[in-house]
Amino acid sequence: MKDTKKFLMAAVMVTGLALSACAPTAGAPAGTGSAAGGKSADPVNVGIIYSKTGALAAYGATYYQGLQAGIDYATGGTGEVNGAKINLTYADDGGDPDKAVTAAKDMIGKGYKIIGGTVSSGIALKLAEQAQQNKVLYISGPAATDAIQGINKYTFRSGRQSLQDVATAGTFIDTKGKKVVVFAQDNAFGQGNVAAVKAVLGAKGATVQSVLVPDGQELTPFARQLIDAKPDMVFVAWAGATSGTMWQTLSQQGAFAAAPIVTGLGDASTFGAYGEATSKISFLNHYFPGASGTDVEKKMVASVEKAGSKADLFTPDGFVAGQMIVQAVKAGGTDTDSMVKALEGFSFDGPKGKETVRASDHALVQDMYQAKLVQKDGAWAPQVVKVVPADQVAPPEKK
Incomplete structure (x- = not known):
């Protein structure tokens, strides 16, 4: 991500x-x-x-x-x-x-x-x-x-690639007839995720909207936009050093009470960044050691x-x-x-x-994973919930 x-x-x-x-x-x-x-x-x-x-x-x-x-x-x-x-x-x-x-x-x-x-x-x-x-x-x-x-x-x-992330997210719930809001950074990565969610979950009957955050902007107003959109599911695509601040802001503004949130499980440094919401998040995953x-x-x-x-x-x-x-x-x-x-x-x-x-x-x-974070030796550690076979999350073919 x-x-x-x-x-x-x-x-x-x-x-x-x-x-x-x-x-x-x-x-x-x-x-x-x-x-x-x-x-x-x-x-x-x-x-x-x-x-x-x-x-x-x-x-x-x-x-x-x-x-x-x-x-x-x-x-x-x-x-x-x-x-x-x-x-x-x-x-x-x-x-x-x-x-x-x-x-x-x-x-x-x-x-x-x-x-x-x-x-x-x-x-x-x-x-x-x-x-x-x-x-x-x-x-x-x-x-x-x-x-x-x-x-x-x-x-x-x-x-x-992002399509594989999104396809993995789509294995958690049936999104047909639901509103999915993408919360992401306003850059090539975030915009790519919006396009991927529209291509994958939109094709399954979801209505897809987005809240894109420009680099360096205060996050609170965008968190409020997310909640005001009244989503049925939120897909978060975020990367880099501001990840911890972003999750803290969503938690403080009550986003986790507004809708289920699906996101990619990042690197080990982020495992403790989700705070009290950790157990509420559904994680798609590319890889973690032992997966x-x-x-x-x-x-x-x-x-x-x-x-x-x-x-x-x-x-x-x-x-x-x-x-x-x-x-x-x-x-x-x-x-x-x-x-x-x-x-x-x-x-x-x-x-x-x-x-x-x-x-x-x-x-x-390639295979992808559904994962969760669990307490282990006083810290959060990843655990595979399900291996999603490669053919189920393969990107639509371009010719």
Whole structure:
């Protein structure tokens, strides 16, 4: 659920933040190790643009950690594909589309054929434009906007999208003939959620209205607008550092007494942010540690913890990006069209179970979750209520 903005010099983004994945050469599994005859292929440079700083830095950090684990897992610990070292160069977008585009242009100008990343939906759209214009592969990160689904042949995603969130929300209650009000930030992420609710729940007979809050505005008047709309259900789509304040305002203004509220369960830092309303909220969920219990998830969590961090909401998005990058290079080399073909229809075991890149529009079809927060050791902890199968929440196909 996620979006916003802020700083870092463009020149520093590509130089001072450059890093390379570890690439020991011993013990490489078939298809990922040294090239035939003992020769190493030319390195494959991959540019990752993400929020190291800014309002979404916490989300960027988990994406980054997951990416490291995903590359390691998909290459069998070698950091190589067919003898070619995967060199990851990082740039901080700070939540600023202009800085992200500057970084992308710099990398593409240096010959990079693969770009990945960003938490911000607005930035993802800009990077998708760069992919189209320059014919490079772009694998978006946690950015949830539905607008990049099928936007062009070069753009993919490694996370879920808003339509999948909304479809999961629609599994809680029958919304036919009901008024659903979307309470969200007035940005690409929030607007995308409004469009998704109209597309999914509106198609099921719901009347959909919205209350959109501009960045930096006092929340109380908007909470009153929400209550005055007399909804049958409220769908909240919110991201970033103001989440706690938003929930407190809704609680203080009595929104929870006005209608049932459905929202996405965010990262671990938000688990205690709902206050007295925690038990009243119906949570849809993309991921939390332990949600799937698959072997791949366990390896991801172990890898992230070994590196001194903890898995969280968007760790799988980074991990899957690593799997997709490796698949693209393994089957497509560095030819963009070949890499695109290698990913279209790609079905694999990800942290959440079986995941599939739909060939027609590059949607990433995956399981979602109904969840609740429960008290555990004096703190709130997530618990799966129901696994919602991937095909039940797959986005409508774009052709």
